[in-house]
Amino acid sequence: MLALLRMKRQLSLLSLLLLLLLLAVIPAVVRSLSPSLNDDVLGLIVLKADIQDPKGKLVSWNEDDDSPCNWVGVKCNPRSNRVSELNLDGFSLSGHIGRGLLQLQSLRKLSLAKNNLTGTITPNIARLDSLRVLDLSENGLSGAIPEDFFRQCGSLRVISLAKNKLSGKIPDSLSSCSTLASINFSSNKFSGSLPSGIWSLNGLRSLDLSDNSLEGEIPKGIEGSNNLRAINLGKNQFSGKVPDGIGSCLLLRFIDLSENSFSGTLPETLQKLSLCNYLNLHMNSFTGEVPDWIGEMKSLETLDFSSNSFSGQLPSSIGNLQSLKVLNFAANGFTGTLPESMVNCKNLVVLDLSHNSLKGDLPAWIFKSGLQEVSLSEKKLSGSMNSPLASSVGSSLEILDLSHNAFSGEIASSVGALRSLQFLSLSKNFLVGPIPVSIGELKALNNLDLSENQLNGSIPLEIGGVVSLNELRLEKNFLWGQVPTSIEHCSSLTTLIVSQNRLSGYIPIAVAKLTNLQNVDLSFNNLSGSLPKQLANLPHLLTFNISHNNLQGELPAGGFFNTISPFSVTGNPSLCGSAVNKSCPAVLPKPIVLNPNSSSDSTSSSLPPNIVHKRIILSISALIAIGAAAVIVVGVIAITVLNLHVRSSAARSAAVLTLSAGDEFSHSPTTDANSGKLVMFSGDPDFSTGAHALLNKDCELGRGGFGAVYRTVLRDGHPVAIKKLTVSSLVKSQEDFEREVKKLGKVRHPNLVALEGYYWTPSLQLLICEFVSGGSLHKHIHEGLGGNFLSWNERFNIILGTAKSLAHLHQLNIIHYNIKSSNVLIDSTGEPKVGDFGLARLLPMLDRYVLSSKIQSALGYMAPEFACRTVKITEKCDVYGFGVLVLEVVTGKRPVEYMEDDVVVLCDMVRGALEEGRVEECVDGRLQGNFPAEEAIPVMKLGLICTSQVPSNRPDMGEVVNILELIRCPSEGQEELE
Structure with missing residues (x-):
């Protein structure tokens, strides 16, 4: 009996153990029956392993989780619990896109835009059967797209690879991806022609291939793309005619063919595009007249035919475009007058007809409509400025450029009614009379150019009311009177040009209070008196031209005036200082005048004793002064x-x-x-x-x-x-x-x-x-020889030519030792020529301290090893000076600039800007965006590398030349300079 009970108890324990074992095994069995959960987790963890996450955005991704559906950036289908969307836009991720994504078989949308991902595109990523949207834009992806990338594209409808570094041809397999509705390959380095079957994509609604190096003609068959809404082929090298078939794409709303080499006349079929609201043909080679049927495209809001070879008169049918907001026909060969029908374009905001041969009077409707920007410069318009401006009350104009015409008469006082005006240029006309005092009512104005007219009278005190003014140009007029002290209220002023007038009087201290001043030109006037010493405290001065006046006394000491060019002060006979090579007279006490009528005893006896004692001392002082004066006279004669x-x-x-x-x-x-x-x-x-x-x-x-x-x-x-x-x-x-x-x-x-x-x-x-006739690079950069400043292309050529000259010297074992912008001369063709090379070899011994004293004017260019006796002086000291020169040429700033309470070293400033991600802001502001960032930024990075504190970290000049040539003409697949 006891044995039986014992047996039952053992069986119960065994049953309990089996139950516990089943409870432990069942979850694993369940997971094995749902492998999809592990696939998604595995795929995303593998993806995470291939990328860097500096901001910890993916910290919630845990490989121990059963499901990724609660992870940041992940969305799942609520029915299947599978990952359907992965959106990691702007996470600052870097690294490569790995194969882990191929595990996400239910993925419908993948967006990794606005990161720092590099490498090539994963070949099979387009083959995810469920994938509808693929966005890899704004990264650093490079290389070519595999030819068979689109062969099995599943259900892909939207693809964006914009703003990467992809190169090579656009694969022909793109034409086989029949489900595509939107393609954006803009801002890459694609070359070659368009795939011939591109228009076979019947579902295509948007095509953006802008900003590449594509070439050839637009393939035939565009009329088959009946669903096309937008096409952007701008900034490429396409040529030939625009195909007539484009007019069959009746749903087209956006057409941008700008900055190519298209030619011929406009295809007549364009008039069928009644839904089109944007048509941009800027900077091509189109010819002929603008046809009357342009007025049939009544949905147009932007019409840009600028920088072509159109001719003839503007059609009056433009007045039918009542939805038009932007009309730009600049830089063509249009003649005749402005059509009166344009008064019907009630919604017009921007009108640019500059650089044509239009003539006639300025229409009054320009000031009555809702126009905000008007540019009619460099035409043949004439007539009085008075009557049109009289109707300017309530005008919304912000930009008005009527320069380089033949307008006459006075500037109407009603100009003050243009309260929204920010830019006003009436330069190079035949305007007379005074500057109206109402100009002071333009509180929003930041640029005023009335130069090269026949204006007279004084600069009105009311100019101080233009508190937003950045640039004031009044040169080449007949203005007289003084520079008004009210100018101090224009605290944002950076440019003050009033040269070649008849201004007189003192330069007011008010000018020294304009702490943002960069360029000042007061030359060729009748200014007199001494310069305010406070001018030396202006921290941002680049130029200050006071030549050909009647100024006198000593130049301000310190800051910009320590290095001011002699050309900026010449023609002032009474000025003194090192810049004019004339020493200033010492300040002496007033001479003591002796009374020639005083008698020796009679007078003195009648004076009190203390007065007599003072007269004796005074006489001794006078004798000493006379003796000193005699010695000075003898010394002057001897020196002469x-x-x-x-x-x-x-x-x-x-x-x-x-x-x-x-x-x-x-x-x-x-x-x-x-x-x-x-x-x-x-x-x-x-x-x-x-x-x-x-x-x-x-x-x-x-x-x-x-x-x-x-x-x-x-x-x-x-x-x-x-x-x-x-x-x-x-x-x-x-x-x-x-x-x-x-x-x-x-x-x-x-x-x-x-x-x-x-x-x-x-x-x-x-x-x-x-x-060398062209002057020094220093004067071109900091003084603008001839009133011009160097373009980006000129600056790049100067940098490259200087690099080649130094590389040649180093091949001959010649060290320059004295690289600086004043030793680089510019010849009549714009080529740089480096001078003063090898002069240190004329010294009896190459002592770096003797050498430093001889080239002390190269402050800021000298390599740090000059200060250390134990470091050998090599060609790398030239590399350092060249690096500083590069930064000077690109930024337009001096190697060392003295501020009011600080000294700014150019290398440190640019390096700091690079670390903060704003290095593009360092490019010379006078270029005003007219420079390629893809060249300017690598060139500045190269300059910083050349100015490394450690000589061995600097490249050789031969390497520098190669890098510069790669920056100008990058080879296929070449990475940007890091």
């Missing part, structure tokens, strides 16, 4: 005599310069004290005709660390630049000097200033160099 003696000696020395015929390095036969040795490396000119240049300040071109440079012309009419060395005590012996100079004379490169000869005496050494 010595100076005349030195000049006559130098003149005799220069006058006997002769050139004897013979071998390549010919020598003059005499070497006595009054003659020297002249060597010319080629030709046989008579140098003596230029001797006067050495004594003539008017021929001086500039001064540097090694000496002054003069321009002279040889007897055969050949101009040369002569560098008069001022380091005689440091120059080597004649033998060593000649050996080094002859080596430099053999250096030839298109971007180097050629050394043509030299002259030697123990007390005078001259280098005879090629004369």
Whole structure:
């Protein structure tokens, strides 16, 4: 019995154990029966493993979870519990798109836009049977799209690969993806022609291939795309005619063919597109007249035919376009007058007809309509400005550009009614009379240009009411009076140009309160008095031209004025300071006047003793002053005599310069004290005709660390630049000097200033160099020679040419040592020529401290190793100076700028901007967006690499040249400079 009970108890325990085991196994069995949950988790975890997540956006993705449906960025189908959407837009993710996505078999939408993903596109991603939307835009994806990418595209309807670095041809397999409704491949590097079967996609509604390098003609068959709503082929290299079949796409609303090479006339079928509201043909080669049927496209809101070769008169049917908001026909060959019917375009906001040959009066309806932007510049419009402006009450104009026409008369006082105006340019007309005081009512105005007219009167005090003003240009008029002190209220002013007028009086201290000033030109006026010392505190000054006035006294000390160009202050005889090469007189106490009628005893005896004592002291002081004055007079006379003696000696020395015929390095036969040795490396000119240049300040071109440079012309009419060395005590012996100079004379490169000869005496050494007529790079960047500033293309060519010249020098084992913008000259073709190379080799020993003192004007360009005796000076110090020069050329700023309470080092400023993601803001503001960011940003990055503190981290100049050439012409698949 006990055994039976014991057996039953054991069976009960065994049953309990089996039950517990089943409870443990059942969940695993259930999971094995639902493998889809593990597939989605596995796929997403594998995807996460291939990417970096610096902001921790994917921290909720846990591989131990049974389902990803609660993870950030994940959506699931509530019925199947499978992942249907993955949206990770703007998560700052980087890395590669892995194969984990292929596990998500129920995925309908995949969006990884606005991240930093790199690498190529996963080949099979389009083959997910359920995928409808694929958005990988705004990343760093590169390489070509696999040819068979679209062969099995499942149910894909929307694909966006915009704003990446994809290259190569658009695969022909795209035409086989019949379900596609929207394609966006814009802003990549695609090349070649469009797939021939692109129009076989019957469901296609939107096609955006803009901003690539596609070429060829638009394939035939576009009339088959009946569902097409939008087509954007802008910014490519397409050519040929626009196919007539485009008019069969009756649902088209958006057409952008801008910035290509399309030609011919407009296809007549366009008139059928009654739903089209956007038509942009900007910057092509279309010809012929704008047809009357353009008025049939009554849904048009934007019509841009600018920068083509259209001609003839504007059709009056434009007045039928009552929905029109933007009309831009600029830069064509239109003639005749503005159609009166345009008054019916009630919704017009922007009107640009500039750069044509239209004529006639300015229509009054421009000021009565709802127009906000009007540009009619560089036409042949004429008539009075008075009557149209009289109707400007209530006008909503924000931009009005009527420059470069033939308008006459006075500026009506009703201009003050244009309260919304932000930009007003009436320059280059024939306007007369005063500037109306009502101008001060334009509170929103930030740019006012009335230059090159015949305006007279004074600058009104009311100008101070234009509190938003950034730029004021009044040059080349007949304005008189003073610069108004009310200008100080225009606190945002950056540009003040009032040159070539008849202004007089003092420069007010109010100008020094405009702390945002960058460019000031007061030249060619009648201004007088001294300059306010407070001008030195202006932190952002780039130019300050006060030449050809009657200013006097000392230039302000510090800041911009420490490096002001002599050209900016010339023509003021009474100005003094280093910039005008004229020392300022010392401030002396007023002279003591003695009474010649005083008698010796009689007067003094009648005065109190204390007064007598004072007169005795006064007399002694007077005698001392007289004695000091006499010594000064004798000293001045002695210095004058010595100076005349030195000049006559130098003149005799220069006058006997002769050139004897013979071998390549010919020598003059005499070497006595009054003659020297002249060597010319080629030709046989008579140098003596230029001797006067050495004594003539008017021929001086500039001064540097090694000496002054003069321009002279040889007897055969050949101009040369002569560098008069001022380091005689440091120059080597004649033998060593000649050996080094002859080596430099053999250096030839298109971007180097050629050394043509030299002259030697123990007390005078001259280098005879090629004369470069275009001035220095420094003046082009910081002073705008000729009123112009360098374009981006010119700047890039200067950087590249300078790099090539330094690479050539380094191949010859020549270190420049003195790279700076004033040593880069620009010739008449815009090519850079680097001068002053190798001059350090003329010193008896290459002591970096002696050398530093000679090139101290290169502050900001000098490599840090100059300050350390233990670091070897190599070609890498030139690389550093070149890097600083690159940043100077791109930004338009000096290597070191002195602010009111700070010193800004250009390298540090750009490096900080790069770290903060705003390096594009550093590009010279005068380019105003007219530069390719894909070139400017890598060039600035290259400049920063060249200015590395560690010499070994800087590239060689040969590598720099290669990098620059890749930036200008990137090869297929080439990564951008990191």
